[in-house]
Amino acid sequence: MTPPIELRAVTKRFGPITALAGVSLSVSEGEMFGLVGPDGAGKTTLLRLVAGIARADEGVVRVLGHDLTTEARRIRPFIGYMAQRFSLYGDLTVEENLRFFARLHSTGTDRAWQERLLEMTGLAPFRNRLADYLSGGMKQKLALICTLVYRPRLLLLDEPTTGVDPVARRQFWELLVEFQQEGLTIVLATPYLDEAERCHRVALLHQGRILALDTPEALRASLPGRLFELTATPVREAARRLRTWLAAHRVQLIGNRIHLLLDRDDELTPLLDRLEADGSVQVHDCQPIAPTLENVFLAYLTEQSTHQSKSTMYDET
Numbered sequence: 001m002t003p004p005i006e007l008r009a010v011t012k013r014f015g016p017i018t019a020l021a022g023v024s025l026s027v028s029e030g031e032m033f034g035l036v037g038p039d040g041a042g043k044t045t046l047l048r049l050v051a052g053i054a055r056a057d058e059g060v061v062r063v064l065g066h067d068l069t070t071e072a073r074r075i076r077p078f079i080g081y082m083a084q085r086f087s088l089y090g091d092l093t094v095e096e097n098l099r100f101f102a103r104l105h106s107t108g109t110d111r112a113w114q115e116r117l118l119e120m121t122g123l124a125p126f127r128n129r130l131a132d133y134l135s136g137g138m139k140q141k142l143a144l145i146c147t148l149v150y151r152p153r154l155l156l157l158d159e160p161t162t163g164v165d166p167v168a169r170r171q172f173w174e175l176l177v178e179f180q181q182e183g184l185t186i187v188l189a190t191p192y193l194d195e196a197e198r199c200h201r202v203a204l205l206h207q208g209r210i211l212a213l214d215t216p217e218a219l220r221a222s223l224p225g226r227l228f229e230l231t232a233t234p235v236r237e238a239a240r241r242l243r244t245w246l247a248a249h250r251v252q253l254i255g256n257r258i259h260l261l262l263d264r265d266d267e268l269t270p271l272l273d274r275l276e277a278d279g280s281v282q283v284h285d286c287q288p289i290a291p292t293l294e295n296v297f298l299a300y301l302t303e304q305s306t307h308q309s310k311s312t313m314y315d316e317t
């Protein structure tokens with residue numbers, strides 16, 4: 001079966017900036033696919049290309065069997081795209097917003113579906129409230145159902161829960177999972193790695209390239225060696241010293257803890273002895289831990305930037 005989304009060697013430039021550089025990926029029917037990466041990595045650009053709003057400079061974007069270079073218009077009725085700043089009409093009520101978006105796509109008559117969306121999101125009791133007076137979480141839910149009101153086959157979400165409180169985020173996710181289980185294919189960009197963990201597969205983007213793409217389990221397993229969590233004081237000095245002895249991607253400062261990636265267990269004791277040797281750094285605790293996606297992505301990103309600074313050094317000499 002043809003995958004609903006397929007990108008082959010896609011490049012997108014904005015003047016001198018290369019937002020996407022030769023990206024290839026495919027998303028399967030009914031999949032929940034996550035895009036993560038630092039600001040400016042190219043996540044929004046990728047979603048906009050798939051939505052048919054922007055065009056690739058090179059490569060092929062195929063969505064629902066159509067080549068978007070020539071057939072972008074054909075897919076629009078089947079795509080739900082919730083942009084980072086999705087605009088609701090603040091002076092319309094919840095229900096009026098929903099009907100407005102439904103009418104834009106000539107499905108204004110499917111009232112049963114609209115009612116179901118209002119019920120599912122818990123927005124039914126607030127149907128007459130102006131959108132301006134909804135909480136942040138409720139606004140996001142309304143934006144989601146305005147995106148789904150015309151029953152798209154693909155749902156593209158750009159950081160849909162940014163700035164939403166944890167309870168509302170959890171509710172939003174319960175809805176997403178419900179829609180995905182009904183067969184909707186979902187691609188979402190997220191800055192939250194706990195959200196990425198809930199996706200079937202995740203792509204890590206950096207400067208327009210895919211650094212890693214796999215299931216969360218496989219990505220975690222791809223971190224070579226053993227990970228240790230260390231508490232020490234002063235923690236910044238401890239991390240600084242470790243970074244001078246080990247490759248940068250092996251030492252991650254996460255809050256007030258250091259995560260240390262070693263090849264072998266027996267590297268640990270000599271390293272800790274060296275850290276405490278002059279008495280100015282004290283190690284309080286050190287335990288082996290299971291890696292999270294955050295560890296994996298930080299390792300990839302640091303390794304990448306070390307690589308780049310090395311090649312810049314070579315370029316300059």
Ligand SMILES: Nc1ncnc2c1ncn2[C@@H]1O[C@H](COP(=O)(O)OP(=O)(O)OP(=O)(O)O)[C@@H](O)[C@H]1O
Binds near residue numbers: 042046
């Ligand atoms: N319309 C545009 N004109 C010029 N540059 C752009 C445009 N859109 C994106 N860019 C640039 O392309 C690169 C990728 O941007 P993009 O918005 O896709 O990243 P992102 O991963 O979504 O980051 P963020 O989460 O900060 O939006 C950035 O360097 C950005 O400044």
